[in-house]
Amino acid sequence: LGKTVSISATADVVTLTNHGNRNGSKRWPSGTLPAELSVLVPVYTRSTGQNTFTLHTSEADAIAGTGQITFAGSSTYAAVTLKSDFIVTSANLARFHRLDCLAGVPAGVWPHISA
Numbered sequence: 001l002g003k004t005v006s007i008s009a010t011a012d013v014v015t016l017t018n019h020g021n022r023n024g025s026k027r028w029p030s031g032t033l034p035a036e037l038s039v040l041v042p043v044y045t046r047s048t049g050q051n052t053f054t055l056h057t058s059e060a061d062a063i064a065g066t067g068q069i070t071f072a073g074s075s076t077y078a079a080v081t082l083k084s085d086f087i088v089t090s091a092n093l094a095r096f097h098r099l100d101c102l103a104g105v106p107a108g109v110w111p112h113i114s115a
Contacts, residue, residue, distance in 0.1 A: 002027075002083035007034065009071035013052050014045075014082075021045040024059040025084070032079035034071050043069060043082070 006015045025045045029037040037043065043055040044062035054068050061067030071077075 002030065002081040004031070004079070004081050007055075007071065007077040007080055009034065009076065010074045012068060012070045013048060013054060015052055016082075017051050019045075019047070019051065019053055021047055021053050023047060024063045026059065027055075027082035027084060029080060029082060031081040032077065034075070034077050034080075036069055036071050037080070045082075 003016055003019075007013075008015070023046045026042045027045060028039065028042050030039050033039070037055075044057070044059045045053045046056055046062040046065060046068075047053045054062075056062035056069060057067040
């Protein structure tokens with residue numbers, strides 16, 4: 001699971017309609033990647049608008065607006081997927097529900113989890 005995005009190497013900007021990313025959100029790239037990205041290295045987002053954001057090398061850099069990843073050339077990469085750390089599945093929900101019960105947390109009481 002994840003969101004398929006478009007990356008403009010010319011502008012070094014990622015486009016995703018109504019992305020909702022907060023500055024410093026960690027994402028894992030996959031798909032057809034430009035040379036500057038790897039499935040083994042997370043990237044961090046910085047919002048530049050409702051539909052655009054930039055990628056950075058660390059959470060602190062994304063928050064500060066430094067360490068932006070720049071892309072060589074003028075291509076547009078349209079087959080890139082960015083995934084968050086935590087993917088909710090029925091198996092994960094069942095496992096966390098059991099952990100809540102063990103910890104004494106009432107079922108259905110969850111802190112806010114940002115994707």
